Amino acid sequence: MLKTTTLGLILLLALSACQDGQYAASTRHLAPIPPATLALMSTKGVSPTDPILMRAYKKESEIELWKRGEDGKYALLKTYPMCRWSGQLGPKIREGDRQAPEGFYAVTPASMNPNSSLYLSFNLGYPNEYDRSLGRTGAHLMVHGSCSSRGCFAMTDEAISELYAVVREAFAGGQRAVQFQSYPFRMTPENLARHRQDPNIAFWKNLKQGSDRFEVTKAEPSVGVAGGRYVFDAGD
Numbered sequence: 001m002l003k004t005t006t007l008g009l010i011l012l013l014a015l016s017a018c019q020d021g022q023y024a025a026s027t028r029h030l031a032p033i034p035p036a037t038l039a040l041m042s043t044k045g046v047s048p049t050d051p052i053l054m055r056a057y058k059k060e061s062e063i064e065l066w067k068r069g070e071d072g073k074y075a076l077l078k079t080y081p082m083c084r085w086s087g088q089l090g091p092k093i094r095e096g097d098r099q100a101p102e103g104f105y106a107v108t109p110a111s112m113n114p115n116s117s118l119y120l121s122f123n124l125g126y127p128n129e130y131d132r133s134l135g136r137t138g139a140h141l142m143v144h145g146s147c148s149s150r151g152c153f154a155m156t157d158e159a160i161s162e163l164y165a166v167v168r169e170a171f172a173g174g175q176r177a178v179q180f181q182s183y184p185f186r187m188t189p190e191n192l193a194r195h196r197q198d199p200n201i202a203f204w205k206n207l208k209q210g211s212d213r214f215e216v217t218k219a220e221p222s223v224g225v226a227g228g229r230y231v232f233d234a235g236d
Contacts, residue, residue, distance in 0.1 A: 034162055192205065
């Protein structure tokens with residue numbers, strides 16, 4: 001009986017999302033933003049404490065970092081490669097499906113894990129309001145280091161160190177939540193046409209509405225949920 005229970009626990013851990021334990025306290029979370037990235041910010045007229053926004057693309061294995069300027073509009077600062085992401089194109093549905101989520105999420109100061117066993121990490125806040133409205137389950141979906149993933153977005157330790165520092169400084173400047181937009185691929189008409197037979201196409205078209213809103217306005221869209229769909233800037 002004990003052997004069966006132990007095997008069951010091992011299987012449960014194997015099927016769950018990124019198991020991000022805690023290492024003893026370190027100082028890696030205090031690493032500064034690299035000088036080259038600070039110089040890039042300077043050339044674009046933004047500071048380390050200005051607000052940020054992130055956009056992830058599974059198929060392209062990239063995470064974009066956007067900075068808000070004095071005009072209130074976001075501009076692309078830098079693009080980071082992912083080592084890998086988990087699962088297939090499509091949203092996360094349930095605990096143990098090993099899918100990385102797709103949708104609109106919020107990273108808060110409480111999401112940051114400075115003592116991550118995956119070098120450094122921050123939680124994406126899955127399930128969000130939209131996911132919960134559809135009964136989706138799961139937890140501990142993160143962006144992290146260590147280059148291995150079971151439902152998360154994995155980066156090199158060097159890349160997560162820099163991205164973590166940029167997020168940390170935005171919080172230090174007063175930003176309360178960082179929007180994290182997660183997409184299956186770049187939301188072009190060509191890509192949607194290429195995947196038009198996919199069962200997720202209606203969901204992806206809904207995501208494209210938010211993506212297009214951002215592309216046109218370069219302002220962070222307000223995100224709500226109604227009728228099992230995302231709604232954007234509903235109060236405008």
